Amino acid sequence: MKKKGATIIDVAREVGVSPSTVSHALSGNRVISPAIKDKIQTVIRKLDYRPAFYAQALKNPATRLIGVVVNECRNAGTALFLDALADELHKFSYHPMISLSGRGHEMGEDVLRQLSTGLVDGVINLLPQISPEEAQKLCGAIPVVTNIRDTMAPVSLGFVKLMQKILDYLWSLGHRQIGYVSSSTRLEQEGEVVEAMKDFYHRKKQKLDEAMIFPGDDSSDSGYAGADLLYGQRKVTAIICGNDQMAFGVYQWAYKNGVSIPGQLSVVGFDNVPQSQSIIPPLTTAAFPYEAIISHTVKLLLAKIEKRALTTHEVHLDIPLILRDSVAAIE
Amino acid sequence: MKKKGATIIDVAREVGVSPSTVSHALSGNRVISPAIKDKIQTVIRKLDYRPAFYAQALKNPATRLIGVVVNECRNAGTALFLDALADELHKFSYHPMISLSGRGHEMGEDVLRQLSTGLVDGVINLLPQISPEEAQKLCGAIPVVTNIRDTMAPVSLGFVKLMQKILDYLWSLGHRQIGYVSSSTRLEQEGEVVEAMKDFYHRKKQKLDEAMIFPGDDSSDSGYAGADLLYGQRKVTAIICGNDQMAFGVYQWAYKNGVSIPGQLSVVGFDNVPQSQSIIPPLTTAAFPYEAIISHTVKLLLAKIEKRALTTHEVHLDIPLILRDSVAAIE
C-alpha cells in the first residue's frame, strides 16, 4: 500500500521557501517573518500536510510513546489498571501504546522484541509469565519496567500482612476450615502468602492443610472449580480468592448449587474492582493500591528513560481490607 | 535520550561485508553464501542488533500496525471487544496499537490526528463521539473504519427487532410499566430504538410515556440513578438497560433499597458480558454479536488498506436475547 500525503518539500515548493523554513515554522525553533509563517500555515492546511512520524523519529529518536504489554484486558482489574496508567502517562506527555499479546507465552516475547526497535521510548511489562530479567533482555537498549516486580525498585505489597489480617478476621468469626484459590498473576508472592498462612496456623497450634489451596488461573471459571472442590469436597466455611474475578466464580458456583453467601459460605476477594461493590452480596475484598503502584511504575520508567537517578528505590505498600457483606460469623 | 543500539553498518563492518549484504541476509531477498550468512547471524546476536523500526518504515511505509482508538477499556464490553479484535488482526499479521483517549472529547481528536502521520497502516475508530466523517478527516490519507457506523459498509444491528422482542416478552409476562435506561454508545441507533418502542405501544393501543426513558451514560452509576428514578418514582415493574453495566447499577440500587430482582423488579441488559452470567440472579440480556462485527470491521479495514474491492457492503445482524433469571411474571 502507499500512503500518499504531501511532504514537507511539497509545502515548501507551494509556499516558495525552503524545506528548512517550513520545518522551523513548525517547530518554532527559529523566528520566521509573520507573512511567510501565515502562508505556510495556509498551505499546510490546503495540502493537509502531516509530518511523517517515522522520518521525525529517525532524526530525534524520542517518540514519547510507551509500549505497554499485557496478555489481555478482559480482566476488570487489568482494564482499570490500563485506564489509570494511560492517565498517569499523559501527565508527562507520554502516550501509551498498548499491545495485547494474547494468552500464548511466545507471543509476549515477540511483542516485547518488536517494541524494542525504536518505536517506543520505554516499555512497561505487565506479563506475569515474563520476568524482569527476560523482559530487559528482550528489549535490549530500551528501558523496561516490569510492573511491581522490577529489579531496580520493586514494589513490595503487604501480602503477608494482608493474608494474616484476613485469616485473623475469619478465625475471629469462628471459621476453622478456610480454603484459598491462588492467583497466577502474583506468582512471585504466592510463596510468601503460603508462608504467611503456615505461620498463622502455627500460631494457632494448627497445621496448614495444603489440600485447602486450589491453584487458580485468575479466571472466574477457576473460582468456580475451586469452590466445587473446596466447598463441595473439603467442606470449607470460607474461601479466600487471589482476585475478585475468581471470587465471582465462587458466587456463581454457590448460586448454581443453592449455597448461600455468606450464610453457608464466606468469600473474600482481592482487587476491589467495581463489580465487587455491586455484586450481591457486596464482596469483602482487598483494595489493590492502583494509584500508588502506577505512579511508582511511571516514575521509575521515566527515570530510566531520562537517565535520571531514582529518588526512591523500593516502596512498601499496605493493602487495606474492605469489609462488606460476603463474610459472616459461624454460629 | 539516546537509544544506543548497533546499526546495520556496525554489523556490516564487524562481519566485513557491505550493509546491503546484511540487509539482504535479513530479508532473504537475495541468495547469500552460507558462510557469510552464518557470520552475520553470529554478529547480529553478539551486537544485539535490531533493525530500527522507523528507518524501515521510511522506505516501506507499511508498518502492519493498526491504530485502535477507544475512550477507555474499563467497560467489560469494550475489554472483550478489544481482546477479540486483537486476535482477529493477528490472523492477518496485523498488530493492534491501542490508544486510550480518556474521557475528554478533544483528546480523541488529537489521538486520531497523531496516528495519521504514518505510524499505522489503518485505524479503527471506536469513539462514539466521533463520526465516521470526522474520523476520516482527522486521519487524512490513512484508511479508517468507524466501528459499526462506517459509511462504506455499515453494520446494521437488529436493534428494532430486539427491542420489540424484549417488549413482547415483558408484556406477555404482564409488565405494563416498563422503563428504559438508554446507552450513549449507541447514539445513532437510539432514535430507531425509541421509534420501535413507540410502534410497539401503538400496536398495543397505548402511548409511549417519554418519562419512562432515562438517559444513561453506560456507567453503572447511571443505571443506579435510572433505577432510583424509574422504580422509585415512576413505579415501573421492569427496566431495560442499554448495556449490562447499567443493569448492574440497577441491581445495586435494588440491593441497597431492599427491592428484589426479579420478584419486585425485572431487569434486561445488553452485551452479555461474563458478569451478566455470574451475577445473582443471572441477567437476561441481549448477546452483542462481537465475532461477526469484528470480522466485518477487520475485513473492511484491510480492504481499504490493500485497496481491494469490498465483497460485502452492508451486514445485517440479528441480536439474540438470552433468557436468564432476572425477569419474572407479574402476578
Added chain:
DNA sequence: CTGAAAGCGCTTACAG
C-alpha cells in the same frame, strides 16, 4: 554471489 550509491522525509548545524 556482492558492493557502491541513491533515496525515503525529515531536522539541524553551517553559512549567509
Added chain:
DNA sequence: CTGAAAGCGCTTACAG
C-alpha cells in the same frame, strides 16, 4: 530572517 547540505538507518535498483 532564510537556504543549501549533511545525515538519521535503513532498502533497493543498478552495476559488476
